[in-house]
Amino acid sequence: MRALTFALALAALAAAAAPAGAQQAPAADPAKVQAVVKAAFPKAPADWQARLEQDATMRECTAHGNNPPKAASEAIRKREAAAIEYPPDGKFLGDWQKGEALAQSGYGLRFTDTSTSRPNGGNCYACHKLTRTELSYGTIGPSLGNYGKIRDFGAEDAKAVYEKIYNSHAAFPCSLMPRFGANKILTIEQIKDLVALLMSPESPVNKE
Numbered sequence: 001m002r003a004l005t006f007a008l009a010l011a012a013l014a015a016a017a018a019p020a021g022a023q024q025a026p027a028a029d030p031a032k033v034q035a036v037v038k039a040a041f042p043k044a045p046a047d048w049q050a051r052l053e054q055d056a057t058m059r060e061c062t063a064h065g066n067n068p069p070k071a072a073s074e075a076i077r078k079r080e081a082a083a084i085e086y087p088p089d090g091k092f093l094g095d096w097q098k099g100e101a102l103a104q105s106g107y108g109l110r111f112t113d114t115s116t117s118r119p120n121g122g123n124c125y126a127c128h129k130l131t132r133t134e135l136s137y138g139t140i141g142p143s144l145g146n147y148g149k150i151r152d153f154g155a156e157d158a159k160a161v162y163e164k165i166y167n168s169h170a171a172f173p174c175s176l177m178p179r180f181g182a183n184k185i186l187t188i189e190q191i192k193d194l195v196a197l198l199m200s201p202e203s204p205v206n207k208e
């Protein structure tokens with residue numbers, strides 16, 4: 001809960017500083033930010049420690065107020081794109097129904113989430129509107145309604161969505177969206193199910 005409250009506070013700060021979806025934040029010294037984050041979780045278990053360390057991309061985003069100059073932005077994009085793992089079968093579309101359940105689920109990676117059998121969710125509705133029937137959604141990210149329909153269900157777009165969900169910074173350096181694949185929040189199969197939710201003609205996301 002504390003982690004969630006902290007994450008939401010950070011997101012609210014970012015959202016207050018700029019219009020929905022925009023990325024600006026005050027530039028800050030990464031070492032100071034690192035110290036504040038560590039101090040916020042004094043009782044974090046050992047397996048959480050790595051999550052409290054900013055990686056190279058996060059440090060650069062912090063230093064540049066999430067608005068890195070062109071060369072730094074390109075360097076982030078390249079590094080994060082290189083971290084993308086692709087589906088071994090070369091297919092990007094899984095099962096949209098499983099994808100919808102994942103988009104709804106915020107389970108996983110909290111202090112209280114101790115189940116070893118229940119999979120992590122994507123929590124996409126926390127930041128995005130997706131289906132018309134789900135009325136509870138956040139607006140930090142843009143609406144994803146009719147995402148596939150607008151793109152004529154193109155194969156290249158399905159690949160781009162996979163890459164976006166796997167590693168948001170590869171498409172948009174310093175994005176506020178989590179790096180679901182790169183940070184092992186979701187598996188390759190789960191990401192494919194989410195791609196299907198956005199990109200299949202049968203998905204309710206494309207019937208707005």
Ligand code: HEC
Pocket residue numbers: 011021022103122123124125126127128140141142144161164165168172175176177178180194
């Ligand atoms: C913490 C908030 C947050 C969460 C959670 C989140 N996103 Fe995002 N997402 C954003 C923001 C902000 C953007 C716009 C900036 C960008 O493109 O990175 C975005 C952009 C996107 C885009 C690109 C939109 C476009 O115009 O092309 C896609 C696709 C997307 N998100 C899918 C997802 C999916 C699927 C999930 C769940 C697995 C998810 N997002 C979870 C914040 C979030």
